[in-house]
Amino acid sequence: MDAGQRSVRVLMFPWLAYGHISPFLQLARTLARRNFMFYIASSEINLASMRGKISEKESDSIKLVDLHIPASPELPSHYHTTNGLPPHLMPALKEAMDLCRPRISALLKTLMPDLVLYDFLHPSVPEEAAAHDIPAVLFLSTGAAASSYFIHHCFENHASEYPFPGVSLRESECPKSTGIKASDFDRLRECVTRSCQIVLIKSFREIEGKYLGYLSTLTGKKFVPVGTVFQYPETMKNREHDKFIEWLDEKVEEIALGLEESGANFILVLRSPERGKIQEMLPRGFAERVCERGMVVEGWAPQASILSHPSVGGFLSHCGWSSVMEAIHCSVAIIAVPMHLDQPLNARLVEELGIGEEVVRNGQGNLAVVIRKVLLETGEDSLKSKMREWSKRVREKGEEDADVVAVELVTLCERSGGMGLLPSNSVNGDGFFIYKTDRVNQTGLQGFPNQTVVK
Structure with missing residues (x-):
């Protein structure tokens, strides 16, 4: 990246489980190739396992940030992750994450990101971002079918019938037996509600199109699939x-x-x-x-x-x-x-x-x-x-979804007034996406033929 280029700065808050951290990291890798800069915030024990997975080249655009989650006799620092966490301590881990609001606020003030991406168990993150006038977007690493089932029960009266009975829980698979608690539904509802205009989700429209459509109708948010964000074996x-x-x-x-x-x-x-x-x-x-x-x-x-x-x-x-x-x-x-x-x-x-x-x-x-x-x-x-x-x-399909995600995020930053991007001439004659700041002109994301990126 040239010294004069202005990247889109994104601060990420995945949940403290590697099954959640990994999709955030893969999304960061994908968008880093489109002129985005990422800071991934987590506990030190999770960051320690991530450091060896980020190459020297990737480290220029993906930085790791310690959340400094407060330790306690009940929840020492080696339990600041779901890996090896005794099940009865899961509520304590969520409470410890909630206590990080001052640290989250300090990171937002210090790093001054253009955008925040957060997980569904972090309802305090979009609140803090709003207090700093920074747009925050929920990223769901679960599929659209499962997400639509759970979000239906968050937003709709329980008497309302879920419209896709073929993909639903059986009587023996009630939320309690699946490991989902009522408080998690509250967190999910708050996180969806507080997401700024759009929600990113790890899905393909070709596979889960009807579920994506239902999610958008149900919540009033535009659900944007990011594709597989798959880490290739090589x-x-x-x-x-x-x-x-x-x-x-x-x-x-x-x-x-x-x-x-x-x-x-x-x-x-x-x-x-x-x-x-x-x-x-x-x-x-x-x-x-x-x-x-x-x-x-x-x-x-x-x-x-x-x-x-x-x-x-x-x-x-x-x-x-x-x-x-x-x-x-x-x-x-x-x-x-x-x-x-x-x-x-x-x-x-x-x-x-x-x-x-x-x-x-x-x-x-x-x-x-x-x-x-x-x-x-x-x-x-x-x-x-x-x-x-x-x-x-x-x-x-390749990375077409990632191209769309990049446009959506940059557009959101522009609408929020934080970057001064996307002027009226932001699509050049070749159909490539150009974005500019008041300080520098640069070619940013590339490869958007025949797309209108500014309405």
């Missing part, structure tokens, strides 16, 4: 891999037996609260019986790299949204075993798209049946064939 070499198969609670034995019965070759990735305890949770003699065709990995595995390998024919997944989008990008059909939070809703969407099948846990070998179906079925109507079609559409 950029992950020689780094600590970011994705892991989530701990599958008491279902480990059921899944292991299903894999064994299916006869398929497999990699089984598990995470245990206690290091070295995985073998004790597997069926007796399992490792010996499957050693010729199966690999059991404790802790971490390079998920995106594995999914990209041509020999992988199916993905047994809890259906976290990032995992679903990685599977689509890599064209690997999904065997869905959802557990909690948004996972059951994502599994229903997977079935609706025809790119996978959810396992009905009936104790009668259904997992093995689904695995064999995914791996062995062929033809135009097979799950693998439909997944290839969706993957092709996603790959062909």
Whole structure:
């Protein structure tokens, strides 16, 4: 970046979980190539794990900022992350984040960003940004289908029927059982309401168009999909891999037996609260019986790299949204075993798209049946064939969504009066986007042919 160039400065506040931090970091990487400058604020323990994932070149446009979350006897600093956090301390972590308002205000005053991006558990962030006359935009790293279901119940009377019954929670999957509390719904509603004009969401319009439309109608905000913000496997070499198969609670034995019965070759990735305890949770003699065709990995595995390998024919997944989008990008059909939070809703969407099948846990070998179906079925109507079609559409689109996001954010900054950007001649004769400040003229974001960026 030339010394005279004026970047769009963005301060990010992801929730204190790497499953949330990672999409923020990937979005920062994508937009940094479009003349944006990012500051990502989090706890020191999360920042320590991020530093090795930002290259020297990226460090020019992506900076890490310590939130200095207050420690307490109940919540020492090593618990300022959801990784390894005992479940009963989750409310304390949210309260500790709420106590960071003075630090958030100080960062806004010191860094003077043009824009703030925040997560759905941070309703105080847009309040502080408004006090400093800085526009703040919510970025949801969950999919549009799951988000629309939860936001429907935040904004609509509970007697109002959700319009997409095919993607909804079953009676046994009430918010309590999925790990969602009433206070989280309050936080989500406040975060959506306080978002300035638009909401960014990790989604594709081609995949979730009707859900994006419903979200916009429901909230009065324009929901803008950012695409996959996918970290390509080749950029992950020689780094600590970011994705892991989530701990599958008491279902480990059921899944292991299903894999064994299916006869398929497999990699089984598990995470245990206690290091070295995985073998004790597997069926007796399992490792010996499957050693010729199966690999059991404790802790971490390079998920995106594995999914990209041509020999992988199916993905047994809890259906976290990032995992679903990685599977689509890599064209690997999904065997869905959802557990909690948004996972059951994502599994229903997977079935609706025809790119996978959810396992009905009936104790009668259904997992093995689904695995064999995914791996062995062929033809135009097979799950693998439909997944290839969706993957092709996603790959062909490339980073078009990121281009639109960049325009939306710059336009928002201009409308808020903070940058002096987007004059009337901001689209040149070649259809490329130019933005100017009072201090310098520069070519900013590029590659917007045939778009009108100023209304």
